[in-house]
Amino acid sequence: xxxxxxxxxxxxxxxxxxxxxxxxxxxxxxxxxxxxxxxxxxxxxxxxxxxxxxxxxxxxxxxxxxxxxxxxxxxxxxxxxxxxxxxxxxxxxxxxxxxxxxxxxxxxxxxxxxxxxxxxxxxxxxxxxxxxxxxxxxxxxxxxxxxxxxxxxxxxxxxxxxxxxxxxxxxxxxxxxxxxxxxxxxxxxxxxxxxxxxxxxxxxxxxxxxxxxxxxxxxxxxxxxxxxxxxxxxxxxxxxxxxxxxxxxxxxxxxxxxxxxxxxxxxxxxxxxxxxxxxxxxxxxxxxxxxxxxxxxxxxxxxxxxxxxxxxxxxxxxxxxxxxxxxxxxxxxxxxxxxxxxxxxxxxxxxxxxxxxxxxxxxxxxxxxxxxxxxxxxxxxxxxxxxxxxxxxxxxxxxxxxxxxxxxxxxxxxxxxxxxxxxxxxxxxxxxxxxxxxxxxxxxxxxxxxxxxxxxxxxxxxxxxxxxxxxxxxxxxxxxxxxxxxx
Amino acid sequence: xxxxxxxxxxxxxxxxxxxxxxxxxxxxxxxxxxxxxxxxxxxxxxxxxxxxxxxxxxxxxxxxxxxxxxxxxxxxxxxxxxxxxxxxxxxxxxxxxxxxxxxxxxxxxxxxxxxxxxxxxxxxxxxxxxxxxxxxxxxxxxxxxxxxxxxxxxxxxxxxxxxxxxxxxxxxxxxxxxxxxxxxxxxxxxxxxxxxxxxxxxxxxxxxxxxxxxxxxxxxxxxxxxxxxxxxxxxxxxxxxxxxxxxxxxxxxxxxxxxxxxxxxxxxxxxxxxxxxxxxxxxxxxxxxxxxxxxxxxxxxxxxxxxxxxxxxxxxxxxxxxxxxxxxxxxxxxxxxxxxxxxxxxx
Numbered sequence: 001x002x003x004x005x006x007x008x009x010x011x012x013x014x015x016x017x018x019x020x021x022x023x024x025x026x027x028x029x030x031x032x033x034x035x036x037x038x039x040x041x042x043x044x045x046x047x048x049x050x051x052x053x054x055x056x057x058x059x060x061x062x063x064x065x066x067x068x069x070x071x072x073x074x075x076x077x078x079x080x081x082x083x084x085x086x087x088x089x090x091x092x093x094x095x096x097x098x099x100x101x102x103x104x105x106x107x108x109x110x111x112x113x114x115x116x117x118x119x120x121x122x123x124x125x126x127x128x129x130x131x132x133x134x135x136x137x138x139x140x141x142x143x144x145x146x147x148x149x150x151x152x153x154x155x156x157x158x159x160x161x162x163x164x165x166x167x168x169x170x171x172x173x174x175x176x177x178x179x180x181x182x183x184x185x186x187x188x189x190x191x192x193x194x195x196x197x198x199x200x201x202x203x204x205x206x207x208x209x210x211x212x213x214x215x216x217x218x219x220x221x222x223x224x225x226x227x228x229x230x231x232x233x234x235x236x237x238x239x240x241x242x243x244x245x246x247x248x249x250x251x252x253x254x255x256x257x258x259x260x261x262x263x264x265x266x267x268x269x270x271x272x273x274x275x276x277x278x279x280x281x282x283x284x285x286x287x288x289x290x291x292x293x294x295x296x297x298x299x300x301x302x303x304x305x306x307x308x309x310x311x312x313x314x315x316x317x318x319x320x321x322x323x324x325x326x327x328x329x330x331x332x333x334x335x336x337x338x339x340x341x342x343x344x345x346x347x348x349x350x351x352x353x354x355x356x357x358x359x360x361x362x363x364x365x366x367x368x369x370x371x372x373x374x375x376x377x378x379x380x381x382x383x384x385x386x387x388x389x390x391x392x393x394x395x396x397x398x399x400x401x402x403x404x405x406x407x408x409x410x411x412x413x414x415x416x417x418x419x420x421x422x423x424x425x426x427x428x429x430x431x432x433x434x435x436x437x438x439x440x441x442x443x444x445x446x447x448x449x450x451x452x453x454x455x456x457x458x459x460x461x462x463x464x465x466x467x468x469x470x471x472x473x474x475x476x477x478x479x480x481x482x483x484x485x486x487x
Numbered sequence: 488x489x490x491x492x493x494x495x496x497x498x499x500x501x502x503x504x505x506x507x508x509x510x511x512x513x514x515x516x517x518x519x520x521x522x523x524x525x526x527x528x529x530x531x532x533x534x535x536x537x538x539x540x541x542x543x544x545x546x547x548x549x550x551x552x553x554x555x556x557x558x559x560x561x562x563x564x565x566x567x568x569x570x571x572x573x574x575x576x577x578x579x580x581x582x583x584x585x586x587x588x589x590x591x592x593x594x595x596x597x598x599x600x601x602x603x604x605x606x607x608x609x610x611x612x613x614x615x616x617x618x619x620x621x622x623x624x625x626x627x628x629x630x631x632x633x634x635x636x637x638x639x640x641x642x643x644x645x646x647x648x649x650x651x652x653x654x655x656x657x658x659x660x661x662x663x664x665x666x667x668x669x670x671x672x673x674x675x676x677x678x679x680x681x682x683x684x685x686x687x688x689x690x691x692x693x694x695x696x697x698x699x700x701x702x703x704x705x706x707x708x709x710x711x712x713x714x715x716x717x718x719x720x721x722x723x724x725x726x727x728x729x730x731x732x733x734x735x736x737x738x739x740x741x742x743x744x745x746x747x748x749x750x751x752x753x754x755x756x757x758x759x760x761x762x763x764x765x766x767x768x769x770x771x772x773x774x775x776x777x778x779x780x781x782x783x784x785x786x787x788x789x790x791x792x793x794x795x796x797x798x799x800x801x802x803x804x805x806x807x808x809x810x811x812x813x814x815x816x817x818x819x820x821x822x823x824x825x826x827x828x829x830x831x832x833x834x
Contacts, residue, residue, distance in 0.1 A: 072718040087716055089709040091779040100706055101717035109697045 002027045002191050003048075003160055008057035010043055017043050018215045021057070027159065030182060030192045032206035032223070034199075035235055036446065040215040041195050045162045048193075049081040050074030061160070072101075080153030081162040084169065086145050090138035095119040097137055098152045122151045126184055143174035150181060154188075161185060162193040167201060168286040179205065197235070197284055199228050199482045211235055229475075232482070236446060236474040244451035245430040247470060251277035251454065255438035256296070256323065256407045261305035265291045266462045269305065273407055273438040278429065280453025281442045282477045288462040289442045290328055293409045296440070297325040319352055322406035326396050326413055328442070334396045335384050342366050342380035344395050349402035373398045374424055390421020397428060408432065410441045414448060426452060446474045523772025523780065523824060527787035530820070534791060538798035547801050552676055554797050562793035563680035564589075564739045565763060566786065569771075570688050571735025572764040573785045577695070578728035579708040579777030580629060580636040584644040585736040585764060588621055589755030591647050592740030597660025597750030604663045611741060618737025619730050621647070626726030644761070655752040662744050670746035680742055687735060692782040694731075704728055708777025736760070767792055770820050791816070 005023040009016070018040045025031045033041050046052045048059065050068030058065055061077055068074040074081075088097050095115045096103075104111045104118075119133035128147050131140055137148060146166060153161050163182075167175050182205055185192050194206055202209055203223060211218040211234040218234050252275035261269035266288050273279055283289045294300040298312030305311070312318035318325075327333040335344050345366055370378035373394040384395055393413060400408060410429065414422045429452065433439050443449040449456060456468045458480035466480045535549075542549040568585050575582040592614045599613050600606035621643060628639040672679045695701035706714040707724045715721050743754050755761075765775075771788030773780025792813065799809045 071716050075718070087710075087713045089706055089713055089778065091709050092705060096702060096705075100714065101703070101719045103699050103702050105699060110699055110702060112697075 001025065002062055004060040004063075005044075005048065006058050006060075008044060008047060008054045008059075010047060010052060010055050016215060018047075018054075021212065021215075021217045023210055023217075023220075025160065025191045025193060027191050028186050028189045029208065030186055030194055030206045032194045032196060032202040032209040033212065034195075034197055034202060034209060034231065035212035035218075036197070036444070039212040039235075041212055042164065043215075044212070045081060045164060045193065045195060048074070048160070049079055049162060075156050075158070078157060078159040079162070080156060080158035080160070082146065082149045082153065082164065082166065084165050086149055088137045088145055088148060091136065093134050093136055094131065094140075094148050094151075095133035097148055098122075098133075098155050100152075102156070118155060119151060122154050123147070126150065126154075126181060141174075142169045143171075143177060146170075146178065147181065150185070154190075158190065160191045160193065162195070164195045165197075165285065166194070167196065167198060175201075197482065199231060202231070203228065232475050232478045236478055244448075245427050247454055251275065252436070256308070258296070258302070258307045259305055261295065261302040261307060261311075263291075263295060263300065263303045265300075266295060266302070268463055269295075269302075270464065271457070273440055275406075275436045275438050276433050277454045278433050278439045278441055278452055280449040280456040281440060281459060282446070282449050282456055282481055283442075283459030283465075284481050285444070287459040287481065289459050290411055291462070292459065293325055293328075293411045293440070293442060296407075296409060297323055299325070316352075319348065319403065319405075322404075324348070324400040324403070324405035324408045326393070326400065326408065326410045328411035328415070330389075330392055330396050334399075335392060337385040338383055340381050341370070341375070341378075341384055341387070341395055344384050345369055345380070345398040346402060348399050352403055369398050369401060370394075372401060373428060388417075388421065390417040390425065393417060393421070393425055394428070397425075405437070407438045407440070410439065412443060413441060414443070414445070422448075446477055450474065450477070523827075524784045524787065526823065527771050527784050527791065527820070531787055531791045531794065534794050534798070538794060538801075541798065542801050545802055549798070549801065554801065555676055556673065556678060557800075558790070558793045558797050559678050559681035559684075561796060562789045563678065563684040564742050564758065565760060565767060565792070566684040566789040567687050567739040567742065568736050568760045569764040569767040569785050569789050570684075570691050570782055571732035573768050573771075573773055573780070573782055574691065574695075574704060574728045574735075575636075575732040576765070576768050576773055576775060577708045577777055577780060578704045578725050579711065580725060580729065581640065581765060581775075582625060582729065582732050582736075583637065583640040583761050584621065584625060584647060585732070585739075586755035586759065586761040587644045587647040587651065588618055588733060588736045589740040589743060589758070589760055590750075590752050591651050591755075592618055592737045593744040593747070593754050594651065594655060594659060594750030594752065596741050596744040597662050597747075600660065600662045600666060602661040602663050604665050607663065607666050610662075610666075614737045614741055615734060618733040618740070622730035622733030623726065625733065626729035629729070630722035630725050651752045655750075658747065658749040658751045660750045662748055666745050667748055668745075670742060680746075683738070683742065687738060688782050688786050691731070691735075695781060700724070700727060705778055708779075710778070763792070766817050770817055772820075772824055774824075 001024045003023070003025040005021065008018055008021040010018040021040070021044055023044070033044070035041050043052065047054045050071045050073050053067065053069070060066065061079070066077055068077070089100070098119045099115045104114045106114070116133040123129070123133070126147065131144055137145060140148065150161070166178055170178060182192055182194070194201070196202060206223045208220060209223050209226065209231065210220040211231065213235065254272050255275050256273040258269050258271045261271070269292065281289050281292065291300060295302045296318070298315045298318035301313050302311055309321050310317065312321060312323065331337060336347070366380050367378055370380065375391055375394045375398070384392060387395065413429065414425055417425065429439060429441065441449070441452060450472060454470050456472055456477060458465045458468070458477055460481060460483060468476055468480070539549040568589070572582060572585065595617055596610045596614050599610040625640050625643055628634050628642070629636050669679055669683070674682070695704065703714065703719050703724045706717070706719055707721045711721050739760065740755070744750050747754065767788040768780070768785050769775055769788070770791060771780065771784030771786070773784055795813060795816065796809070799812070
């Protein structure tokens with residue numbers, strides 16, 4: 001075994017994200033690591049790559065125990081990690097990126113020729129002929145940039161390469177190229193840790209697969225000896241002990257509908273949102289869930305299809321038509337962190353109705369509003385950045401309540417929110433629905449999605465892969481999201 | 488991982504957009520192939536042509552020995568500062584303290600030389616030491632105290648200003664005649680000061696193209712986190728860039744002292760070397776955010792500003808109008824670069 005991880009545990013801010021995880025990988029093995037979002041895959045890999053230090057447990061490479069204080073130390077020990085967001089400089093050449101921080105020198109000067117020859121040799125060994133070491137990285141496609149990352153790893157003599165969701169940003173024909181690349185790495189005797197929740201790739205590529213769930217190891221198995229059904233069950237099977245508010249009355253009339261909606265990412269979207277209904281939207285990362293929300297909200301509008309009451313071409317139009325969006329990334333897109341609770345809560349109403357007029361939420365009205373979203377204690381002058389995640393989310397909600405939208409879209413409403421605040425937000429959402437709002441909720445957490453939704457649609461590759469009634473099983477959702485495996 | 492600008496890779500969409508350009512570097516439109524550096528030199532040629540026509544229509548002769556020497560003379564000091572400023576901007580920083588540093592170093596030089604030939608070597612050495620020290624302070628305040636470069640160097644500028652204003656209220660010291668030759672001599676049509684500028688520019692160009700420090704200046708300016716994760720000690724690179732930037736300003740201070748024959752507390756600010764050097768760098772196509780551009784563009788930017796000046800002088804245009812045109816040129820140039828950048832991203 002080239003890599004042996006034993007009893008790895010890690011907590012962030014008192015929340016346990018990994019406990020007692022073991023992982024063994026042999027040279028020349030492709031080892032898939034699977035699990036739902038939040039299962040701890042990324043944290044485990046970041047511990048291996050020296051980004052985080054484990055609280056407990058040991059990591060051995062080639063039989064020697066290692067502990068990395070910095071990613072560079074892990075690189076020197078032969079561990080390379082290829083993130084979904086590439087660590088490349090777009091304005092520099094391929095060779096310059098490959099040798100960044102380790103430029104070969106001859107008589108004090110950078111030996112450009114040696115750099116380019118070494119890069120060209122590695123590209124050739126990987127069978128990559130579509131670009132040269134001198135090309136600027138910004139001229140390369142995503143797939144080509146991935147090759148550059150792999151070449152960079154090989155030039156550091158990496159023996160363990162971690163690939164984090166490598167196909168997430170690739171087009172279909174590029175996935176084939178990646179397969180060939182992984183095969184070449186295996187031939188070179190490199191251990192590849194392949195993180196993905198696309199089952200097809202797991203079965204196509206890996207020798208063994210390790211399943212993580214809620215930060216714990218579920219099972220490591222030979223890929224040949226496990227079926228996709230079993231794998232799905234291992235990934236999602238859990239107690240549904242969590243409480244969710246009761247489902248409401250029957251849905252009312254249609255508040256928003258889309259027929260054949262599409263743009264650069266989405267295609268053939270048919271969707272209806274009804275009053276008093278919570279529609280859950282499931283799908284893997286990159287399946288187009290967030291893009292769907294942004295299209296309905298006019299931020300990245302549909303370019304095809306019909307939508308009623310109107311197909312918004314801007315956020316302003318969507319807001320005027322009564323559509324609101326609670327974004328996935330509240331810190332970057334939902335709140336002005338350094339401004340007060342009051343200013344944030346009034347952001348939408350001020351921008352739609354004019355700054356001088358705070359509407360019904362002006363003056364002391366803001367307290368009423370904060371009471372309505374159950375923000376405790378309600379301190380309107382506090383800067384939003386000092387609030388907890390759950391309270392920040394309530395402020396985002398308050399922001400939309402000022403304009404009383406007919407349709408409210410939630411993208412990952414409880415990400416980074418503790419359990420208590422989660423339940424409060426769920427209650428608020430159900431309450432809004434009962435008051436007649438039409439709600440669409442995107443969530444990666446299947447229990448939440450299933451527990452909250454009156455109906456679930458599942459996205460895959462920019463399309464709606466299927467719809468399920470309330471109370472569908474997690475397996476059914478996963479199967480639609482990951483795509484059927486025929487083997 | 489917030490606050491990074493990079494192409495599409497980030498969001499991880501199932502991008503079914505047009506089949507990616509596997510052909511990589513080949514087959515791009517000609518317009519996309521012209522680099523920023525070529526743009527600035529094309530603009531320079533254009534301005535010279537227009538200037539030549541305008542001056543000719545006015546009944547003058549644009550390309551005389553006098554104007555060519557004048558353009559070089561005028562650009563040398565700004566050019567040296569701007570070459571240093573290029574380093575600061577490339578690394579993702581900037582330096583607002585160069586103007587006051589120039590004043591200070593002109594005084595240091597003139598006071599130590601005190602009109603004696605024997606004072607030249609200690610004078611030059613002191614200037615280089617003082618400016619390197621100021622650069623070191625700038626760099627350390629930025630990297631260790633995490634003060635934004637704008638504020639850090641503005642603070643340094645005010646401190647230097649306070650010291651200079653307290654000690655001097657007019658020109659002081661004197662440089663020997665032999666040192667004045669740096670400012671006024673020329674070899675054929677080429678002034679010595681222009682040669683000095685060329686030497687500084689070549690040295691920095693070489694540094695950026697062929698040394699590890701140069702490569703890492705681009706890397707840190709391009710994406711500090713990427714550089715850090717590749718094992719680059721980013722703080723040192725920023726400090727080094729600031730030291731070199733300040734030393735360039737010190738060299739400009741020496742040049743100005745030799746022209747004036749003395750040190751002067753206002754020589755740096757009168758020349759507007761702080762903002763004008765930044766303008767010249769940006770005009771030359773170096774990204775204000777860092778990581779892209781280079782010395783060749785900066786030299787073009789400085790020359791463009793000098794040629795404009797020269798044309799206006801010959802046409803005897805109102806000085807205020809001159810500033811208006813310079814402002815328009817700078818903004819237009821950056822708008823052109825921004826457009827090109829946007830086209831690149833959308834590809």
